[in-house]
Amino acid sequence: MKTALVCGAGGFIGGHLVKRLKREGFWVRGVDLKYNEHAETEADDFVIGDLRDQSFARGITDRQFDEVYQLAADMGGAGYIFTGENDADIMHNSATINLNMLDATYKRNIKRVFYSSSACIYPEYNQEDPDNPNCAEASAYPAAPDSEYGWEKLFSERLYLTYGRNYGMQTRVARYHNIFGPEGTWDGGKEKAPAAVCRKVAAAPNGTDIEIWGDGKQTRSFLYVDECIEGTTRLLRSDFIGPVNIGSEEMVTINQLVDIVADIAGKDIGKNHIPGPTGVRGRNSDNALIKSKLGWAPSQSLRAGLEKTYGWIDGQLRRNSR
Numbered sequence: 001m002k003t004a005l006v007c008g009a010g011g012f013i014g015g016h017l018v019k020r021l022k023r024e025g026f027w028v029r030g031v032d033l034k035y036n037e038h039a040e041t042e043a044d045d046f047v048i049g050d051l052r053d054q055s056f057a058r059g060i061t062d063r064q065f066d067e068v069y070q071l072a073a074d075m076g077g078a079g080y081i082f083t084g085e086n087d088a089d090i091m092h093n094s095a096t097i098n099l100n101m102l103d104a105t106y107k108r109n110i111k112r113v114f115y116s117s118s119a120c121i122y123p124e125y126n127q128e129d130p131d132n133p134n135c136a137e138a139s140a141y142p143a144a145p146d147s148e149y150g151w152e153k154l155f156s157e158r159l160y161l162t163y164g165r166n167y168g169m170q171t172r173v174a175r176y177h178n179i180f181g182p183e184g185t186w187d188g189g190k191e192k193a194p195a196a197v198c199r200k201v202a203a204a205p206n207g208t209d210i211e212i213w214g215d216g217k218q219t220r221s222f223l224y225v226d227e228c229i230e231g232t233t234r235l236l237r238s239d240f241i242g243p244v245n246i247g248s249e250e251m252v253t254i255n256q257l258v259d260i261v262a263d264i265a266g267k268d269i270g271k272n273h274i275p276g277p278t279g280v281r282g283r284n285s286d287n288a289l290i291k292s293k294l295g296w297a298p299s300q301s302l303r304a305g306l307e308k309t310y311g312w313i314d315g316q317l318r319r320n321s322r
Helices: 012-023 054-060 087-107 148-167 193-203 225-236 254-265 288-294 302-320
Strands: 003-007 027-032 045-048 067-070 112-118 170-176 209-213 219-221 244-246 251-253 270-274
Touching (some): 012 027, 012 225, 087 112, 148 170, 170 225, 193 209, 244 288
Parallel strands (some): 003 027, 027 045, 067 112, 112 170, 170 244, 209 270
């Protein structure tokens, strides 16, 4: 039986990844600071602990693993990473986790390790035009991310790549673009745009407005979690190192995102634009490289993913109101 270690298994993407690996017949160890608050883990072994602790990181790599997925990070949506109030924690916590996990896997002679980077590494100067953002992988340098979160991700990308070059590890790096779906954070300040919009629309009476940060004309693409997991496992098992985008090319404005969710809900919802952190003006995945190297790219429509996500979040709200 093949074995896998999923760091960040209590999180949204990590929880879905554990389920996928179990369906493939893996024995899976999950690791996180907490259990997933929205679903029971399917991991064979789930260890609660802090990967910032070097001894803990070494302890959970107490055996050989065929595949290691390092998703653990201090992160959240725009309301968390763009205010500036959490920058020190974001950089220190995530960098420490990555330093510890690479040291632990190297010393255990574990070869195949995946790292989840982010589209936030791309230069702010290439994302000022909401209609024509440049997020091709080669555009990452000269570097100028729009947040300290992006700077830490860029540093850690280079860290994983150096371990591959210097120590013969088969490290793989992907840049995630706005992953969404059921069983993720949908309130509390760390939720991302699709979950926040679904929550606001579900809670709003028909014919009312919801608050949107900025003018709503900023553009993004959003990728449903199942396709993210497919791209992740394909990359780790391939001969391609990366970094490579894993995201959708279906770009929409935040205003359009609200309109799609409102239509799914069958509601007439207006928009009250208020000041708030918005990040860059435009961002969209460029999938030319992943198509070339892996012969695959995400294909599911944004609406299809939003229908599943809205239904799940609406159900959460209804349960909480009982």
